[in-house]
Amino acid sequence: MSYPDDILRKVIKPARYTGNEWNSVVKDWDKTDIKVALSYPDSYEVGMSNMALPILYELLNSQPDVLAERVFAPWIDMQKIMLASGIPLSTLESRHPLKDFDIIGFSLGYELTYTNILNMLHLAGIPLLASERDDSHPVIIAGGSGALNPEPMADFIDLFVVGDGEEVLLELIDSFRDWKRQGAAKEELLRQAAAIPGIYVPSLYQVEYQADGMFKSITPTVAEASPTIQRRIVDKLPPPATKPVVPYIGVIHDRGGIEIQRGCSRGCRFCQAGNIYRPVRERPREEIIQAVGELIANCGYNEISMVSLSTSDYTDIDKLIADLLHRYQRHNLSLSLPSLCIDSFSVKLLDSLPSGRKTGLTFAPEAGSDRLRQAINKNIPEEEILETIATAFDRGWTSLKLYFMLGLPTETTDDIEGIIQLVDKIDSLGRKAKGRRPQLRISLSTFVPKPHTSFQWTAQQSEQQLTAGYELLKQGLRRRGVRLWWHDPKVSLLEAVLSRGDRRLGKVIHRAWQLGSIFDGWSEQFNYENWLKAFDEAGIEPGFYAHRERPLDEPLPWAHIDTGITPAFLKQEYQRAMEDRETPDCRYQDCSVCGLQRWHPDCQQRYQGLSCKTTIHNNSSSGDVTR
Numbered sequence: 001m002s003y004p005d006d007i008l009r010k011v012i013k014p015a016r017y018t019g020n021e022w023n024s025v026v027k028d029w030d031k032t033d034i035k036v037a038l039s040y041p042d043s044y045e046v047g048m049s050n051m052a053l054p055i056l057y058e059l060l061n062s063q064p065d066v067l068a069e070r071v072f073a074p075w076i077d078m079q080k081i082m083l084a085s086g087i088p089l090s091t092l093e094s095r096h097p098l099k100d101f102d103i104i105g106f107s108l109g110y111e112l113t114y115t116n117i118l119n120m121l122h123l124a125g126i127p128l129l130a131s132e133r134d135d136s137h138p139v140i141i142a143g144g145s146g147a148l149n150p151e152p153m154a155d156f157i158d159l160f161v162v163g164d165g166e167e168v169l170l171e172l173i174d175s176f177r178d179w180k181r182q183g184a185a186k187e188e189l190l191r192q193a194a195a196i197p198g199i200y201v202p203s204l205y206q207v208e209y210q211a212d213g214m215f216k217s218i219t220p221t222v223a224e225a226s227p228t229i230q231r232r233i234v235d236k237l238p239p240p241a242t243k244p245v246v247p248y249i250g251v252i253h254d255r256g257g258i259e260i261q262r263g264c265s266r267g268c269r270f271c272q273a274g275n276i277y278r279p280v281r282e283r284p285r286e287e288i289i290q291a292v293g294e295l296i297a298n299c300g301y302n303e304i305s306m307v308s309l310s311t312s313d314y315t316d317i318d319k320l321i322a323d324l325l326h327r328y329q330r331h332n333l334s335l336s337l338p339s340l341c342i343d344s345f346s347v348k349l350l351d352s353l354p355s356g357r358k359t360g361l362t363f364a365p366e367a368g369s370d371r372l373r374q375a376i377n378k379n380i381p382e383e384e385i386l387e388t389i390a391t392a393f394d395r396g397w398t399s400l401k402l403y404f405m406l407g408l409p410t411e412t413t414d415d416i417e418g419i420i421q422l423v424d425k426i427d428s429l430g431r432k433a434k435g436r437r438p439q440l441r442i443s444l445s446t447f448v449p450k451p452h453t454s455f456q457w458t459a460q461q462s463e464q465q466l467t468a469g470y471e472l473l474k475q476g477l478r479r480r481g482v483r484l485w486w487h488d489p490k491v492s493l494l495e496a497v498l499s500r501g502d503r504r505l506g507k508v509i510h511r512a513w514q515l516g517s518i519f520d521g522w523s524e525q526f527n528y529e530n531w532l533k534a535f536d537e538a539g540i541e542p543g544f545y546a547h548r549e550r551p552l553d554e555p556l557p558w559a560h561i562d563t564g565i566t567p568a569f570l571k572q573e574y575q576r577a578m579e580d581r582e583t584p585d586c587r588y589q590d591c592s593v594c595g596l597q598r599w600h601p602d603c604q605q606r607y608q609g610l611s612c613k614t615t616i617h618n619n620s621s622s623g624d625v626t627r
């Protein structure tokens with residue numbers, strides 16, 4: 001049953017709540033045993049642009065006894081009406097209230113959506129705290145990058161799925177099926193689930209703090225729970241989703257998407273995605289070509305995005321693009337290539353696209369000096385940046401968007417001034433090529449130290465320090481007529497606290513939600529005062545989590561989550577950063593032995609190749625050359 005028209009007439013974008021979109025799957029509720037609500041804790045437009053949702057939707061709905069339906073966070077106007085009219089949160093497909101489902105799965109992609117998860121549970125009439133839910137309530141699960149430090153949300157979630165979800169989710173469903181047949185208590189299901197590699201059940205672990213309040217340890221309390229949770233990694237990418245739901249309204253990424261590869265080998269030290277999705281796994285070329293055809297046929301899209309953390313690194317990407325454009329010529333196919341590296345090859349790649357969109361080009365130098373780029377392992381010398389941009393101007397681009405980060409570890413005033421000088425050089429290149437000023441937009445974000453990166457121990461700069469850096473840049477860039485956009489440092493502070501927090505932050509999140517914080521990721525909704533009050537009432541100092549340099553031997557609240565990358569490698573990378581030393585991209589040069597050689601067959605091969613070389617080298621230096 002859909003929402004009544006008199007409600008839909010009162011809200012903006014009613015199509016967010018109507019469902020019935022092309023390719024949505026509505027299975028027979030009464031004849032399907034296991035019911036899963038895939039819940040995205042942000043607006044419909046954001047959630048429908050997420051790449052994981054269609055994969056899990058197709059995967060679960062392909063199981064005969066499972067139905068998967070979608071639900072998104074209702075916008076403020078809608079939720080007010082729902083609360084006033086006593087309408088519970090329900091899914092888009094069958095319109096069943098969330099509390100009637102067996103499993104509710106949340107996506108943890110961004111820390112500032114955490115209060116939305118609490119709000120969605122509240123709108124569904126489900127107790128927020130896992131400890132207050134009983135056997136009659138759905139099992140609340142969560143996955144995504146936030147599950148790599150699950151502790152801040154541990155009070156609210158029954159179990160976390162850590163890593164690639166495609167295989168482990170089906171194992172969890174198997175376990176759920178058996179448990180349902182047995183008619184056992186929920187506690188039993190959680191214990192069974194805890195034995196599945198990649199599943200973390202926080203209620204089966206005890207957290208200890210030291211007398212001075214520092215985090216001490218997390219240890220299992222039952223035999224089924226493992227002391228460390230290994231991230232699940234699929235050896236080979238499972239088939240792509242080729243029949244995603246097509247929204248009726250514009251969404252953030254209004255196009256088809258195909259994940260051409262997972263993981264990135266570049267090793268940028270600030271980048272969590274680059275660490276937690278290793279190793280690189282490419283989708284075979286023929287599979288991509290076929291999937292694009294299916295997306296066109298099933299969805300009517302003529303624009304397809306080649307999704308990857310570093311698209312230009314895909315083997316022979318130029319040939320793949322040429323093949324796709326040739327194969328689907330009559331469909332007037334347009335391809336979008338997000339996440340390109342700063343090199344002339346990327347510019348040529350974009351130039352080869354038929355749309356010839358020369359309106360804007362985006363690059364992310366991240367830092368203003370070669371020295372700082374070496375420290376963060378963004379290994380692109382200024383010379384190469386300028387050469388790439390000169391190529392772009394020569395090929396007709398007149399507008400550039402450049403991403404930089406403020407507050408990176410080891411940053412000095414010279415590095416900030418380096419941004420001004422770099423922009424100045426780019427401006428001159430544009431004027432030389434076009435005879436007039438290029439349009440330059442500078443997007444400044446704030447460095448947020450993230451768990452499982454080599455900067456996980458570093459401090460985030462204070463708001464005062466960041467503002468000083470911003471003012472310096474603003475003054476320097478004003479003369480050059482560039483447009484400058486800055487990410488609110490208060491938002492970055494909260495991101496830093498929630499991403500590296502421990503279980504004590506649950507009460508802060510809870511209190512902030514009680515005070516009215518939802519949709520914190522939306523600048524017009526973000527209420528910093530709520531959060532400060534919540535921290536204050538919980539007796540927690542946010543700077544303890546965000547602004548403190550942590551000793552390398554300090555116990556970390558996410559250390560029980562094993563991504564495959566060893567702490568020793570992260571520490572080594574931290575040291576190299578402090579010495580401004582680069583680590584080469586393991587895709588093109590030697591394996592850096594990050595730890596994944598223990599787990600993944602491709603990495604094992606690369607590592608063995610390296611061991612061979614080392615043996616030869618060692619033997620050579622002792623004068624004993626053998627092969």
Ligand code: SF4
Pocket residue numbers: 265278279280586587591592593594595596597602603606607
């Ligand atoms: S084990 Fe080696 S090849 Fe594999 S991701 Fe790590 S550094 Fe790269």
